[in-house]
Amino acid sequence: MRIAVVGSGYVGLVSGACLADFGHQVTCIDSNEEKIAALKAGVMPIYEPGLDQIVAKNGKANRLVFTTELGKAVREADAVFIAVGTPSRRGDGHADLSYVYAVASEIAANVNGFTVVITKSTVPVGTGDEVERIIREANPDADVAVVSNPEFLREGAAIEDFKRPDRIVIGIEDERARAVMTEVYRPLYLNQAPLMFTARRTSELIKYAANAFLAMKITFINEMADLCEAVGSNVQDVAHGIGLDKRIGSKFLHAGPGYGGSCFPKDTLALVKTAQDYNSPLRLIETTVAINDQRKRAMARKVSRAIGPDIRGKTIALLGLTFKPNTDDMRESPAISIVQGLQDGGAKVRAFDPEGMEAAKAYLSDVTFGADPYTIAEGADALVLVTEWDAFRALDFPRLKGLMKEPLLVDLRNVYRREQIARYGFRFVSVGRPREDINAALSSAAE
Ligand code: UGA
Numbered sequence: 001m002r003i004a005v006v007g008s009g010y011v012g013l014v015s016g017a018c019l020a021d022f023g024h025q026v027t028c029i030d031s032n033e034e035k036i037a038a039l040k041a042g043v044m045p046i047y048e049p050g051l052d053q054i055v056a057k058n059g060k061a062n063r064l065v066f067t068t069e070l071g072k073a074v075r076e077a078d079a080v081f082i083a084v085g086t087p088s089r090r091g092d093g094h095a096d097l098s099y100v101y102a103v104a105s106e107i108a109a110n111v112n113g114f115t116v117v118i119t120k121s122t123v124p125v126g127t128g129d130e131v132e133r134i135i136r137e138a139n140p141d142a143d144v145a146v147v148s149n150p151e152f153l154r155e156g157a158a159i160e161d162f163k164r165p166d167r168i169v170i171g172i173e174d175e176r177a178r179a180v181m182t183e184v185y186r187p188l189y190l191n192q193a194p195l196m197f198t199a200r201r202t203s204e205l206i207k208y209a210a211n212a213f214l215a216m217k218i219t220f221i222n223e224m225a226d227l228c229e230a231v232g233s234n235v236q237d238v239a240h241g242i243g244l245d246k247r248i249g250s251k252f253l254h255a256g257p258g259y260g261g262s263c264f265p266k267d268t269l270a271l272v273k274t275a276q277d278y279n280s281p282l283r284l285i286e287t288t289v290a291i292n293d294q295r296k297r298a299m300a301r302k303v304s305r306a307i308g309p310d311i312r313g314k315t316i317a318l319l320g321l322t323f324k325p326n327t328d329d330m331r332e333s334p335a336i337s338i339v340q341g342l343q344d345g346g347a348k349v350r351a352f353d354p355e356g357m358e359a360a361k362a363y364l365s366d367v368t369f370g371a372d373p374y375t376i377a378e379g380a381d382a383l384v385l386v387t388e389w390d391a392f393r394a395l396d397f398p399r400l401k402g403l404m405k406e407p408l409l410v411d412l413r414n415v416y417r418r419e420q421i422a423r424y425g426f427r428f429v430s431v432g433r434p435r436e437d438i439n440a441a442l443s444s445a446a447e
Pocket residue numbers: 122151152153154155156211214218251252253254255256257258259260261262263264267323324
């Protein structure tokens with residue numbers, strides 16, 4: 001099957017490469033000439049484990065090509081995926097659909113024969129209707145079926161998620177699209193991944209509902225972590241205890257500094273706006289958004305409290321900056337608010353991240369970057385674990401203690417346990433677990 005993927009960003013590139021790996025003939029298109037030139041030379045625009053190998057392998061087999069020319073690829077395609085960005089519109093938080101609509105017009109001018117046009121970008125309910133209207137208006141002879149097929153990829157695990165999905169959601173209004181989409185995903189279908197066909201508007205909402213639910217689940221456990229700290233319980237045990245209930249499930253119950261990234265913050269906001277527009281507000285999600293925003297900033301206060309009454313002039317070393325490990329993505333990372341909060345308090349901030357330091361420079365100022373955890377720890381008053389990269393899971397604590405001014409670890413991802421750290425003479429603060437002084441604090445609260 002011949003497939004064109006318009007937009008070679010995160011979603012387009014991963015989808016295009018994996019579809020080529022299934023044996024389809026794929027052309028990835030992007031208007032950014034530098035990006036396409038780099039991809040042709042085998043240089044990936046993003047850090048995603050395994051992506052470069054899949055691109056190289058399928059490029060060599062001539063199943064995957066890159067171009068800036070949309071016309072030819074669309075004319076030859078049986079299926080055209082739209083995978084361009086839908087950033088938050090400045091000012092109101094609505095998804096900005098101008099790129100999606102511009103691509104729809106270009107597709108309209110080039111389609112040839114029956115073609116399935118699939119929106120893979122995360123788009124609000126009703127966008128498929130509008131894409132169809134644009135194509136029909138621009139080219140009344142176009143024979144297209146417009147389909148919604150949201151992606152559920154996680155950055156850092158995108159290849160695995162594409163090849164072993166929990167489900168594939170496909171929203172169709174034209175029955176002819178069913179056979180084409182089944183063919184696109186045949187290898188997954190043969191692997192028994194559920195292909196769920198539904199109406200287009202429902203499919204569009206499923207994507208937002210999934211992300212909103214996950215964001216809410218994280219926010220739930222984050223608030224529970226605060227309560228655990230207040231009452232002397234352990235949030236990891238609470239998460240385990242509730243997660244064993246199959247109706248709840250154990251995933252996405254890791255307390256931390258708040259969710260970030262290019263998806264949850266943007267999608268929750270867009271869903272809230274859509275719901276308000278339709279006069280059907282989603283108050284749970286509105287609250288989730290507010291709590292998460294406050295939490296990121298609150299993490300700077302948590303670090304400050306751990307250090308002492310005043311952080312002015314203190315040196316604080318951050319381990320990890322990206323919104324999660326295995327990515328170089330800094331978008332909406334909690335690290336941004338944490339750095340800002342610490343600098344506002346007068347602290348000097350140093351940082352190390354295995355992949356994100358280049359990207360971080362656009363988001364942070366006055367941060368001293370170091371080559372590894374030990375360089376930034378030298379003379380520091382506190383070490384703060386912000387992102388749970390594997391590289392931070394086995395730190396050399398005796399060495400760190402020798403380097404630091406004060407041996408203090410604030411672990412915002414609960415990578416370590418107090419017993420592990422205390423024996424090296426470190427003070428330890430984590431998220432939602434009993435504090436050192438909890439018994440004294442509880443008995444004085446009871447008095
Ligand atoms: C998320 C969804 O997980 C994907 O299914 C979806 O396709 C994607 O958004 C999207 O809409 O494109 P992603 O943003 O890559 O994927 O990252 P996640 O692994 O979901 O993590 C998001 C944030 O939540 C991170 O900041 C992470 O640290 C945080 N998180 C996650 C927690 O704080 N606790 C958890 O238990 C899980």
